[in-house]
Amino acid sequence: MSGWDYRTFEQALGTVLRHAAPVGGQETLELPVAAGRVLAADIKGRMDIPPWDRSTVDGFAIRSSDTADGRETVLRIAGQVKAGEFHRGRVAKGECVRIATGAPMPEGTDASVMHERVSEQGGCISFSFRVGRRDEVSGKGADIRRGALIARRGDVVGTGLMGALSSQGITRVRVRRRPVVAVIPGGDEIASPGTRLKRGQIYDVNSTTIGSEVRMAGGEAVTLGTVTDDPGRVRKALLSAARYDAVVFSSGSSAGQRDFVAGTIADEGKLLFHGIRMRPGRPTMFGVVRGRPVFGLAGHPVSAFLGAHYFLAPCIRKMAGLPPPAPAAVSAAYMGEEKADERMLHILPVSAANGRCRPVFKESGAITSISRANGLVMQPAGKAIARGETVNVELLGGYPALRPR
Numbered sequence: 001m002s003g004w005d006y007r008t009f010e011q012a013l014g015t016v017l018r019h020a021a022p023v024g025g026q027e028t029l030e031l032p033v034a035a036g037r038v039l040a041a042d043i044k045g046r047m048d049i050p051p052w053d054r055s056t057v058d059g060f061a062i063r064s065s066d067t068a069d070g071r072e073t074v075l076r077i078a079g080q081v082k083a084g085e086f087h088r089g090r091v092a093k094g095e096c097v098r099i100a101t102g103a104p105m106p107e108g109t110d111a112s113v114m115h116e117r118v119s120e121q122g123g124c125i126s127f128s129f130r131v132g133r134r135d136e137v138s139g140k141g142a143d144i145r146r147g148a149l150i151a152r153r154g155d156v157v158g159t160g161l162m163g164a165l166s167s168q169g170i171t172r173v174r175v176r177r178r179p180v181v182a183v184i185p186g187g188d189e190i191a192s193p194g195t196r197l198k199r200g201q202i203y204d205v206n207s208t209t210i211g212s213e214v215r216m217a218g219g220e221a222v223t224l225g226t227v228t229d230d231p232g233r234v235r236k237a238l239l240s241a242a243r244y245d246a247v248v249f250s251s252g253s254s255a256g257q258r259d260f261v262a263g264t265i266a267d268e269g270k271l272l273f274h275g276i277r278m279r280p281g282r283p284t285m286f287g288v289v290r291g292r293p294v295f296g297l298a299g300h301p302v303s304a305f306l307g308a309h310y311f312l313a314p315c316i317r318k319m320a321g322l323p324p325p326a327p328a329a330v331s332a333a334y335m336g337e338e339k340a341d342e343r344m345l346h347i348l349p350v351s352a353a354n355g356r357c358r359p360v361f362k363e364s365g366a367i368t369s370i371s372r373a374n375g376l377v378m379q380p381a382g383k384a385i386a387r388g389e390t391v392n393v394e395l396l397g398g399y400p401a402l403r404p405r
Contacts, residue, residue, distance in 0.1 A: 004275040009310070009345050012276045012286065016311050019272070019288055020318040023245050025177030031165060034157045036218065037175035038321040043151045046168045048141035053105040057136045060096040060118065060125055061087075061109040067131045074126045081106060096125060105137060112136035144168070154321060179219045179319040181312075182241035183207050186227040186234070186251040186261075187299060205367055206250035206304040210297065210312070213305070217313040218320035219245075231260040238264055242290045245319060248312060251299035261296040265289060277381065278345040280364040281306040293319075300364035306347050306376075328395040332357040334377065338385040345381050349373035352393045 007015065026040040055061060060075070067073045075096040081087040087097055087106035097106045098115075105112070111131045118125040144150060150164050157173065165173065183206075185192075191201040193208075204226065211221035222244065227237045234249075241247045249261045262285055265271045269289030274296075276284050284307040285296035293315055297307040317324070332352050336359040350357040352375045360372045375393035379385055 005271075005273050006275040006277055007273045008277050012273055012284070013311060013314065015272050016286055016293070016315050017318060019286075019293055020315040022321045023177055023179045023319050026174050027177055028172050028174050031157075031162055031171050031173060034173050034175055035159075035162065037157050037173075037178075038218075039151055039153055039155045039157060040174040040176050041153050042149060043165065043170070043173070045144045045146050045148045045150055046170070047144075048146050049144040049167050050138050050140055050142065052140050054102055054138050055099045055105060055112040055136060056101065056138050057112050057114045058101050059099060059112050059114040059116075059136070061091065061099040061106050061112050062096045062131060063091065063093065063109055064111040064131050064133045064135070066093060067127075067129070069130045070128065072126055072128045074124050076124050077120075079106075110134060110137070156322060176321050179245040179316055181214045181219050181221050181246045181248060181316065182244040183210050183214070183221050183223045184227055184237050184241060184247065184249050185223065186229070186249055188228050190226050190251070192226065204250075205301045206297065206299070209301065209305045209367075209370070210248055210250055210308045213308040213313045214248075214316055217316035218322045219316040229260070231264065234260045234264045235268065238268060238289060238294070242292055244292070246292055246312075246315065247289070247294045248308070249294075249296045250304055251297075261285065265294050265296065269294065276307075276311075277343060278306075278347060279341070280347060281310070282344070284311060286311065298364070301367040302349070302361070302364045302369045305370050309376075310347075328397065330375075330393050330395065331355075331390050332375075332393050333388050334385050334391045335359070335387065336385070337387050338379050340382050340384040341379075342382050346379040348377040348379055350375045350377050350393060352395070357391065357393050 062075060066075060075094060078091060078095040078097055079087055080098040081103045082100045083102040086104050091097055091106050091108035099112060110133050113131055118127045144167065151161055185204045185207045189201050190204045191197055193203045207223045211223060214221040224241060227233050238247065262271055262274050265287040269287055271287040274285040275282060280303040281298060283298040287294050295312050297304040330352060333356045335356050348359055349361045349369050350373055351360050357375060361369045373396065375395050377391045377393055385391060
């Protein structure tokens with residue numbers, strides 16, 4: 001395939017997601033390290049939580065049958081129980097026990113009353129209201145029952161789930177393996193950060209931003225050696241990287257004389273599209289080689305970032321078994337003017353604050369167009385944006401809530 005084979009934004013995303021499948025493999029991780037990972041097996045409760053009936057307040061454990069509406073109840077304090085302790089003996093009629101929040105209910109009691117609601121004098125408490133059975137009491141197993149399903153295979157390990165697992169004494173969990181993505185920087189002018197620049201060279205920016213998007217999407221990024229503008233080297237790099245779960249070239253995706261990625265993907269597999277009707281990011285390409293998704297992103301940093309953000313990241317999330325992300329967006333007044341382009345969707349990096357957003361885009365090659373942005377605005381093809389017009393801003397740090405048509 002040569003030249004351009006354009007897709008709309010929605011068509012391109014749909015094609016990518018249709019060719020992304022969860023990777024196989026599992027690993028066992030310590031619970032704190034498993035945050036954000038996907039469970040590989042169901043988990044059931046090992047014990048009841050609470051393990052016993054417990055008071056939900058600091059106050060007094062009582063027998064509800066000792067109380068009545070409009071009649072003063074006087075109860076003798078027969079002891080005290082703290083959290084982590086058990087009261088010895090059974091509480092008799094007309095007695096109560098001072099109790100701490102979370103402490104086990106003494107035998108014979110079935111309710112608690114807050115200490116603020118009673119009067120205490122001479123070793124007794126008194127009050128004049130009815131207390132219902134189980135008032136201010138959390139019953140045994142009310143939170144988690146032994147044998148009950150706590151989490152399902154495919155659930156994401158979040159803060160709340162880690163707490164539930166910890167309540168069961170669980171310290172290790174089985175999770176799905178993360179997809180590993182090979183990132184291949186390219187271009188005769190590219191040098192790795194930390195090395196000494198030669199005349200005419202610039203540092204590799206794209207591997208860092210692409211790798212960040214991969215990790216945020218639930219994958220692992222491995223940056224391989226820089227590939228020079230040579231068709232044989234591009235082919236060798238692609239075939240070598242095919243042992244990874246996905247491959248990303250960070251340059252060479254245009255249609256110039258020295259852009260060899262598209263032809264190499266077509267020769268070794270299937271090139272599914274070359275070009276998306278969006279700016280920046282128009283040269284983005286996608287194909288499949290040896291069953292692996294292969295992306296070709298533009299060399300310009302902003303174009304590469306947007307290609308990774310909108311197409312690579314959703315692919316990696318699906319491969320990792322993660323659900324589509326929740327939208328993270330705000331409405332803001334656009335403090336600029338954008339002319340309509342009848343053919344292309346425009347992605348506008350913006351700095352948003354206090355109900356306004358300011359355009360910060362300079363050019364596709366200027367990384368500050370992204371580093372100074374905290375949001376992105378989509379300008380549909382054929383639609384101009386007037387100064388002060390309300391627009392929807394996707395906040396960076398999350399992922400767009402877009403679905404293929």
